[in-house]
Amino acid sequence: MAILDEEFLAKLERLRLVVRRRAAGGVRGERRSRRRGLGSEFSDYRDYALGDDPRAIDWNIYARLDRLFIKLFLEEEDLRVHILIDRSASMRFGDPDKFDYARRLAAALGYVALLGGDCVAIASLGEDARELVRPSRGRACLWRMLDALERIEPDGGTDLAAGARAYAYARPGRGLAILISDLLDPGGFEGALRALLAGRREVFLFHILSPQEIDPRLAGDLRLIDAEATGEVDVTISAPLLARYRRTLAGFRESVRRFALARGITEVFASTRVPFDRLILESLRRLGVLA
Amino acid sequence: MSLLAPGALALLGLLPIVVLLYFLKLRREEVRISSTLLWRKSLEDLLANAPFQRLRRNLLLFLQLLILAAIVLAVARPSFIAERRPARATILLIDRSASMNAREGNGTRLERAREITLDRIRVLSDGDLAAVVAFASKPEVLASLTADRSELARAVRAIRPTSLPTDLASALELARSLAGAREGTRITVIGDGAYADLDTLPFETRTLDIEVLSVGEATANAGIVSIEARRDPTGGGGTEIYAEIRNAGSAPWEGLATLRQGERLLDSRKVEIGAGEAGGVLFLQPESEAGLMEVRLDAGGALEDDDRAWILLREPAPVRVAIAGAGNPWLETLLGATRFVEAVVVPPGGAIPEPPPDVVIFDGSAPEGPPTDGATIYLGCTPSIWTGLDRPSSVESPVVVDWDREGPVTRFAAFGDLRIEKSLILPPAPGYRSIIDAGAGSIAGTFAIRGARGAIVGFRIEDTNWPLTYSFPIFFLNALRFLGGDPSGSAGLSLRTGESIRFPAETAIIVDPTGVEHEVRGAGEVVFASTERAGVYRARPAGGAEMPFPVNLADVDETRIAPAARIALGKRSVEVRSGVERETREIWRWLAAIAFAVLVLEWYVYNKRVSI
Numbered sequence: 060m061a062i063l064d065e066e067f068l069a070k071l072e073r074l075r076l077v078v079r080r081r082a083a084g085g086v087r088g089e090r091r092s093r094r095r096g097l098g099s100e101f102s103d104y105r106d107y108a109l110g111d112d113p114r115a116i117d118w119n120i121y122a123r124l125d126r127l128f129i130k131l132f133l134e135e136e137d138l139r140v141h142i143l144i145d146r147s148a149s150m151r152f153g154d155p156d157k158f159d160y161a162r163r164l165a166a167a168l169g170y171v172a173l174l175g176g177d178c179v180a181i182a183s184l185g186e187d188a189r190e191l192v193r194p195s196r197g198r199a200c201l202w203r204m205l206d207a208l209e210r211i212e213p214d215g216g217t218d219l220a221a222g223a224r225a226y227a228y229a230r231p232g233r234g235l236a237i238l239i240s241d242l243l244d245p246g247g248f249e250g251a252l253r254a255l256l257a258g259r260r261e262v263f264l265f266h267i268l269s270p271q272e273i274d275p276r277l278a279g280d281l282r283l284i285d286a287e288a289t290g291e292v293d294v295t296i297s298a299p300l301l302a303r304y305r306r307t308l309a310g311f312r313e314s315v316r317r318f319a320l321a322r323g324i325t326e327v328f329a330s331t332r333v334p335f336d337r338l339i340l341e342s343l344r345r346l347g348v349l350a
Numbered sequence: 351m352s353l354l355a356p357g358a359l360a361l362l363g364l365l366p367i368v369v370l371l372y373f374l375k376l377r378r379e380e381v382r383i384s385s386t387l388l389w390r391k392s393l394e395d396l397l398a399n400a401p402f403q404r405l406r407r408n409l410l411l412f413l414q415l416l417i418l419a420a421i422v423l424a425v426a427r428p429s430f431i432a433e434r435r436p437a438r439a440t441i442l443l444i445d446r447s448a449s450m451n452a453r454e455g456n457g458t459r460l461e462r463a464r465e466i467t468l469d470r471i472r473v474l475s476d477g478d479l480a481a482v483v484a485f486a487s488k489p490e491v492l493a494s495l496t497a498d499r500s501e502l503a504r505a506v507r508a509i510r511p512t513s514l515p516t517d518l519a520s521a522l523e524l525a526r527s528l529a530g531a532r533e534g535t536r537i538t539v540i541g542d543g544a545y546a547d548l549d550t551l552p553f554e555t556r557t558l559d560i561e562v563l564s565v566g567e568a569t570a571n572a573g574i575v576s577i578e579a580r581r582d583p584t585g586g587g588g589t590e591i592y593a594e595i596r597n598a599g600s601a602p603w604e605g606l607a608t609l610r611q612g613e614r615l616l617d618s619r620k621v622e623i624g625a626g627e628a629g630g631v632l633f634l635q636p637e638s639e640a641g642l643m644e645v646r647l648d649a650g651g652a653l654e655d656d657d658r659a660w661i662l663l664r665e666p667a668p669v670r671v672a673i674a675g676a677g678n679p680w681l682e683t684l685l686g687a688t689r690f691v692e693a694v695v696v697p698p699g700g701a702i703p704e705p706p707p708d709v710v711i712f713d714g715s716a717p718e719g720p721p722t723d724g725a726t727i728y729l730g731c732t733p734s735i736w737t738g739l740d741r742p743s744s745v746e747s748p749v750v751v752d753w754d755r756e757g758p759v760t761r762f763a764a765f766g767d768l769r770i771e772k773s774l775i776l777p778p779a780p781g782y783r784s785i786i787d788a789g790a791g792s793i794a795g796t797f798a799i800r801g802a803r804g805a806i807v808g809f810r811i812e813d814t815n816w817p818l819t820y821s822f823p824i825f826f827l828n829a830l831r832f833l834g835g836d837p838s839g840s841a842g843l844s845l846r847t848g849e850s851i852r853f854p855a856e857t858a859i860i861v862d863p864t865g866v867e868h869e870v871r872g873a874g875e876v877v878f879a880s881t882e883r884a885g886v887y888r889a890r891p892a893g894g895a896e897m898p899f900p901v902n903l904a905d906v907d908e909t910r911i912a913p914a915a916r917i918a919l920g921k922r923s924v925e926v927r928s929g930v931e932r933e934t935r936e937i938w939r940w941l942a943a944i945a946f947a948v949l950v951l952e953w954y955v956y957n958k959r960v961s962i
Contacts, residue, residue: 152384243385272384282378285386292386292393293378304392311388 062166062205067336074171074339074349076140076235103131138177138235139194141260142169143226144208145240146183147217148286153269155331161239161267162208164329167339168237169204171349173197180230181207184222184240184251185215188229216287217243220250227254239265241272242315245289249318262324263348266315270332275304354427354473361422368414371953417949421942439479439495439532441525442467442502445541446509447486447516448847448884448908452542452568452652460511462565463540470538471502481528482506485521486514486882487848495528513655513847513884515905516541519548522560522919526553535559542566543913543926555920562917562926569912570599572623573656576904577645579663579842589663591633591842593645597623598910603651607631610644621647640664642886642898643842655884656909660900661842668692669834672702675713675729680817684826691830708834714810721802725833730810732774735797740777742808748773748788758832759796759805760785763821774808782806805829844900851878851899855891862887863901 063071107116107127115129142165144150150158165181172179173196181192181204191207192200219240236255242248255262283292294300312328319326327346329338343349353359383389444467450460467482474480474497482493482505493505522537529535536559543564576594597603602625608618616635623629631645640663650657671685674696685693694703702710711727721733732742750765765786775791776782781799784792793808816822845851851860855876860868863885870876881887887899903909916923 149384152382157384241384243387245385245387269384272388275383277381280378282380283386283389284380284382286382286384290386290390292389294389294393300392304388307388307392311391 062163062208063170067167068170070336070340071167071170072174074344075175076138076168076172076177077347077350104128105131138172138175139230139232140169140172140177140179141226141230141234141236141255142172142179142181143188143223143236143238143240143255144181144183144211145217145219145238145242146185146189146211146213146215147219147241147244148213148215148288149217149241149243150267151213152286153271153331155269157241157267157269157331158213160329160331160335161265162211163335164239164265164267164338165237166205166208167335169208170201172235173201173204178234179204182226182230183211184219184226184238185213186218186221188222188226190226190229194230216289218246219244219248220246220254223251223254227257231258233259234261235263236260237263237265239267241267242311248315252318252322252324256322256324262322264315264319264324264326266312266326266328268328268330270330273308273330273332275301277301354475356426358422358426361425362419364418364422365415368418368953369411414949414953418946421946424942438475439481439529439535440470440474441481441483441495441528441535441537442470442506443489443521443525443537443539443541444482444484444506444509445486445516445518445539446484446512446514447541448513448655448903448905449516449542449544449566449653449911451511451513451655452566452571452911453654454565454567454652458511459542459565460509463542464506464509466563466565467506467540468503470540471499471506474499481525482509483521483525483528484509485517485524486512487517488514489517489521489524491524491528510882512882513901513903513908514882515848515903515908516545518545519551522548522551522555522558523553526558529558536561538563540565542911543917544907544911545914545917545926546907547914547918548920549918551920553920556922560919560924562924564913564926564928566911566913568652570601570603571651571653571656571909571911572597572599572603572605572647573650573653573909574645574647574659574902574904575628575656575906575909577659577661577842577844577902579643579661589635589842591635591643591645591661591663592630593659594628594630595621595623595647596628596906596909597625598912599651600625600912605647605649608646608648609633609635610646611641612644616643635663642900651911653909653911655903656905658884659844659902659904660886660898661844662898662900663842669709669830670694670707671709671711671830671834672696672707673711673713674698674700674702675711675715678713678729678811680811680822681711681713681826684817684823685830688827688830691834709804709830721797721799721804723801726802726804727829727833728804728806730774730808730813732776732806732808733797733802733804735779735782735799736777739779742774742776744772745775745788745790745793746772748775748790748793750786750793751789752787754783754785757785757796759829760825761828763824763828765819765821767815767819768821769815770809771813772809773813776806776808804833844902844904845881846904847881847884847901848879849881849901851881851887851889851901852876853889853891853897855889855894858889858891858894860887860889 107129111129117128117130120128144161144165150161169179169181176196178194178196179192180194182188182190191211192204238251238255252262252264277296280295283294316326325348327348444463446460450458450463452459454462471480477497479495479497480502481491481495482502484490484492492508493502496502525537539562543562543566572595574593575596579589579591581589591609593607602622604622606618607621609616617633619631621629621631642660642662644658644660647657668690671691671693673681673693676698677695682693682695685691696702698715706724709725709727711729712731713729714731716728716731716733719734736742748770750768753765754760773793775793776795777791782795782797784795786794794806796805797803811817853876854874857871858876860870860878862868863883868878870878881901884901884903887901889897889899914926916925
C-alpha cells in the first residue's frame with residue numbers, strides 16, 4: 060500500500076507545521092530562531108569583535124560614526140522534527156488499523172515538515188527506540204521516509220518511556236517531537252512525554268484509538284487476549300461491564316488531556332474511524348497544528 | 351429401595367446435558383484485543399471477587415445438578431421397604447351394580463372406579479399379586495390372582511355396567527375364598543360406598559384386611575322402586591298402574607311422573623316426596639288399553655336406571671262360568687252375549703267340569719254343605735253359612751227398599767223396579783253382607799268365608815220381572831267381573847333385573863335394551879337369564895310374534911346412591927374412604943416439571959446475561 064498517494068501529497072504541499080516555541084535545530088533553515096545571527100531579518104547592532112564575519116559590518120554606520128558595528132539578524136534556523144511512532148503490537152489493531160493510520164499520519168506530517176525545510180527524523184518506539192530516518196531535510200528524502208515507514212511492522216510490548224528516553228539521549232536538542240501512539244502502555248504514558256519534554260522540545264501528541272477500543276462490540280463469555288502478550292482477561296460481557304469500560308476509557312483520555320494541558324503539549328485525539336485526509340486537512344488545521 | 355416409576359430414571363440423562371451445557375457455556379471465546387489494560391482497570395473491583403465468582407458459578411452448577419437429580423428421583427417415585435416381605439396380594443372387588451351408573455361429573459361412578467382400579471394396578475410392586483372381581487347381584491372373577499398387570503388391566507377394562515342390585519356379602523365371600531390361606535391379602539372394594547350394613551355374614555371378617563374405597567359423591571336421587579298394574583279392585587273395569595317412587599336424597603324431591611305407551615303420552619302426575627320418604631303415583635287406564643306402558647320420572651337425580659319403569663298390560667282372560675241348574679234361558683242368553691264370559695251349562699246332578707271354572711252359578715238348587723272353594727253365585731238357594739244361626743226363611747212379594755249403591759256387585763244398578771213373587775230372607779251371618787234389602791230383611795248379599803266367596807240372591811229369576819229391568823245384566827256382569835277376576839289383581843308383567851325371561855318356544859332371538867341380539871335355545875321353554883340392564887327386552891320366538899319383556903331395576907337399595915361413611919361387615923365396621931384422590935397425586939409432577947423448566951430458564955438467563 061502506498062502510504063500517501065500523489066493527490067494527497069499535492070494537498071499537503073500547501074500546509075505547514077505550526078510550532079509555538081522558537082525552537083530550532085542546528086542548521087539554518089527557513090524558520091525564525093531566537094538566536095540572533097545570520098538571518099535575513101534585522102534584529103540589532105553590536106560592536107564588532109575580532110572574529111566576527113566582516114560581511115556583517117554595517118559600512119554605512121562606520122562611514123558616519125567611524126566605528127565598526129556589525130548588524131545582528133535573527134537567525135533563521137531549520138526546525139528539527141522528530142516523529143516517533145509507537146510500534147508496539149497493540150498498534151496493529153482495529154479497523155481501520157491504528158498502525159496504518161499512525162504511519163500515514165507520520166508520513167503526512169513528515170512530508171509537510173520536509174516541505175517546510177525542516178529537518179525530519181523518524182523513529183519507532185517499542186521497548187526501545189529504533190531510528191527509521193536519520194535527521195534529514197529536503198524533498199529528496201521524502202521517498203526514503205515513505206519507504207522506511209512502509210517497512211516497519213509493529214511487534215513486541217510497549218515501554219514508551221524507555222523508548223522515548225533512549226531517543227532523547229540519542230537525539231538531544233530542541234525541536235518538535237511528534238509522538239503517535241495509543242498510549243496503551245502498562246507502564247503509563249507520562250514517562251515518555253516527560254522524556255520528550257526534556258530538552259525544551261515542543262511535543263505534539265497524537266493519541267490514536269480504533270473504534271473497537273472506543274466502543275467495543277463484544278458479547279458473551281470471552282477470554283480477552285492482549286496483543287502484546289501481557290496476559291489474558293476472562294470477562295462475561297454485560298451492560299454494566301461495558302458501561303464501566305467506557306467510564307475507564309473516558310478517565311484515561313481525560314488523564315492524557317490533563318497531563319498534556321499542564322505541560323503545554325499539543326494533544327490530538329483521533330479515532331481511526333475519522334478518515335485520514337479529514338484529520339490532516341481539517342482537524343489538524345482547526346487545532347492549529349498545521350497551517 | 352425400589353422405584354415405582356423407574357422409567358423416569360431415563361431423565362437422569364439430562365445430568366450430563368446440564369454439565370455439557372455448563373462446559374459449553376464456559377469454553378470462552380478467545381478474542382484478541384489491542385490491550386487488556388483498560389479491561390483490567392474496568393474489572394479491578396470485579397476481579398477482587400473472582401474466587402467468589404468462580405465458587406458461585408460452580409456452586410450454581412452443583413445446585414442445579416442436585417435439583418435435577420432430586421426432581422428425577424422424585425418423578426421416579428422411590429419407595430423404601432425396611433425389610434423384605436412376601437409378595438402382597440390384593441383382591442380388587444369392583445362394584446358394577448346399578449347405582450354405579452350414577453353420574454359423577456363427566457362420567458359414571460363405574461368409569462371412575464375403573465380408573466382408580468387401573469391406578470392401583472399400575473402401582474403394584476413387582477411380584478405383587480392381584481385379582482379382579484366384578485360384582486353386582488353375583489360376583490364374577492375376571493382375573494384370578496396374578497402378577498401380570500396387563501392382564502389385570504384388561505380385565506378391569508372389560509367390566510361392563512349393569513342394572514343389577516348389589517350383593518356385597520357374596521362378593522366378599524368369593525374374595526375370601528380367593529385369598530384362601532394367603533397371609534396379608536387385602537380385599538379392596540372399589541364401589542360407590544352405597545352399601546347397606548351387613549350385620550350377619552356367614553364368615554369371620556375381623557381377620558380380613560378389608561378396605562372400602564368410594565367413588566360416589568352424589569346423593570340426590572329419586573327413582574321408581576316398584577311398578578305394578580292391577581284390575582280396578584272395585585270392579586270398575588279399568589287398570590290401575592301404580593309406581594312407587596322413593597326419594598333417596600336429603601332434600602324434598604318434586605318432579606313429574608308420566609305414563610307413556612311408546613312415546614305416546616297417556617297421563618302425567620306431579621309428585622312431591624319428602625327427603626328419604628317414599629310416595630306413589632297411580633294411573634288409571636281403561637281396560638281396553640293393553641301393551642307396554644312406561645312410567646318415567648323427569649329430574650330423577652344422578653341415577654338414570656331407576657327413572658324409567660315398564661310394565662306389560664295383559665288382556666284380561668275370559669271368565670269361565672258354569673251354570674248348574676235345569677236351565678235358565680235369560681241367564682244363558684245374557685252370558686252368551688257377554689264378551690269376557692265363557693259359559694257352560696251343567697244339568698242337575700252333572701259334574702262340574704275340569705279345570706274348575708272361575709265362577710259357578712247354582713240356579714235353584716245347591717249342594718248341601720258350606721260353599722265350595724272359589725267363586726259362586728247362588729240363585730234362589732243358599733250354601734250352609736248359617737250353621738247355628740237363624741236359617742233363611744221364605745217371604746212372599748217382598749218390596750225392595752234399599753241396595754248397596756257403591757258395592758262392586760250392585761253399583762250402577764237400580765232395583766226399585768224389581769218385582770219379586772217370592773224370596774228367601776237371608777239373616778245376618780259371619781262373612782255375609784247384604785246388598786239388597788226388602789222390608790222383611792236382606793234378600794241378596796255377598797259372602798267371603800275362608801277360600802270361598804260369592805253372591806247369594808234369595809229369589810229365582812223366573813219368580814221376578816228382573817230380566818226385564820236394566821239391573822239384570824248390570825248385576826251379573828258386575829258380579830262376574832268382581833268374582834271371576836284374578837284374585838291377586840295383577841294385570842301386568844314386569845321383571846326385575848336379574849330375573850329370567852321365560853316363554854314357551856324352541857329357539858328365540860332376544861334383543862336386549864342396548865340393541866344386542868342374543869340367540870337362546872330351549873327345550874320347549876326358552877329361558878334368558880342375562881337381564882343385566884333395565885329396559886325392554888324383545889323376544890322373537892322362531893315363527894312367533896315379537897314379545898316385549900319389561901325389566902326394571904326397581905330396587906330400593908340401588909336407588910339409595912349416597913355413600914355411607916362406614917359400613918358394618920359382620921362384627922366389624924369398615925370406614926368408607928374416598929377413592930377419588932388420583933388428581934391431587936398427579937399435580938405435583940406438573941409442579942416439578944414447571945420447577946425444572948424455571949430452573950433451565952434461570953440457567954439460560956444467568957449465562958446469557960445481557961447481550962449487547
